[in-house]
C-alpha cells in the first residue's frame with residue numbers, strides 16, 4: 205500500500221519505508237469515516253474579534269477518546285496483520301495515543317498494553333484502563349517509556365510493538381485534514397500542534413492535494429522543542445521535555461516524520477506554556493471549548509503571529525484536560 209512515490213513537496217522516500225501518498229489518505233478517509241463522524245469546523249465570532257481575522261476551529265476534541273489520535277487508532281485497527289491481532293499490541297504514550305491504541309485494540313478484538321511515563325496525567329491513565337487496556341508505568345520521559353515498550357515486545361509470545369509514527373497511524377491522522385480542506389478549501393493557513401509530527405505530516409499530505417495555497421504552520425511548546433530543533437537542523441535532535449502540555453511532551457525528533465516536516469511545513473513556531481494556557485482560556489471563554497494544552501497550542505501559535513489576515517484554521521486536537529489544567533484555566 206505504500207509503494208507509490210510521495211507527493212509531499214520534495215519527499216520521495218523515508219528511511220525505512222516508502223513514501224505515503226494522498227491515495228493512501230483517501231483510503232484511510234473511507235475507513236475512518238465508517239467509524240467516526242466528521243468533526244465540526246466552527247467560526248466563533250468572539251474569537252475572531254480577539255485574533256483580528258476569521259478563525260475556524262476544527263473541533264477534534266469531540267471525537268471518541270477526546271482527541272484526533274483516535275483516527276490513527278481506527279485506521280490501524282482496520283490494517284492490523286493477523287500476527288498483530290493474535291499477539292495483541294504494546295505501545296508507549298503520554299495519553300492520547302495510548303487511548304487511541306486501546307480503542308483500536310477494542311475494535312479489533314485484541315489486547316493492548318501501554319507504557320506510560322510519569323509525566324502522563326492521571327485522567328489519561330484512567331481513560332486507557334476504562335477502554336480495557338493495561339497500563340504499565342515506566343520512566344520519566346516518553347523516550348524511556350518507548351524503550352521499555354520495545355523490551356516488552358521482545359521475545360516469543362510477546363505483543364507486537366506499535367510505533368507512534370507507524371504509517372497506518374499517520375494516514376489515519378491525515379483524515380482530519382482531508383475533512384478540513386473539504387470543509388474549507390480556501391484557507392490561507394492552518395496551525396497544527398506538533399509533538400512527534402504525525403498530525404502535521406497528515407496536514408501536509410492533504411494540503412498538497414486539496415489546498416496547495418494553504419500554509420501549514422507547526423506549533424510546539426518552547427519547553428519541549430525537540431521537533432522544532434530537528435526541523436531547523438535537519439537532524440534528529442534530543443532535548444528534555446519540560447512542557448505542561450502532555451500531548452506535546454516529546455523529547456526527540458522522529459525519523460519517520462522529519463523529512464515530511466522539512467519538505468511540507470511553511471513555518472514552525474514555538475510558544476511558551478503560559479501562552480498555551482492563555483489560548484486554552486480563550487477557547488473556554490470565547491469558543492465554548494475545553495481544550496487540553498496540546499489542543500490549545502495551535503491557537504497560541506496563531507495569537508503569536510503578526511496581524512494575521514484571511515481565513516485561518518486552528519486544530520483543537522484534544523480535550524483531555526488534566527485536573528491541573530482545569531485549575532489553571534480557572535485561576536487567572
Ligand SMILES: *Cc1c(COP(=O)(O)O)cnc(C)c1O
Pocket residue numbers: 271272273300301397398399400401402403404451452496498499521522523
Ligand atoms: C499527540 C497530540 C498532539 C501532537 O501530535 P503529533 O502527531 O504527535 O505531532 C497534539 N495535540 C494532542 C491533543 C495530542 O494528543
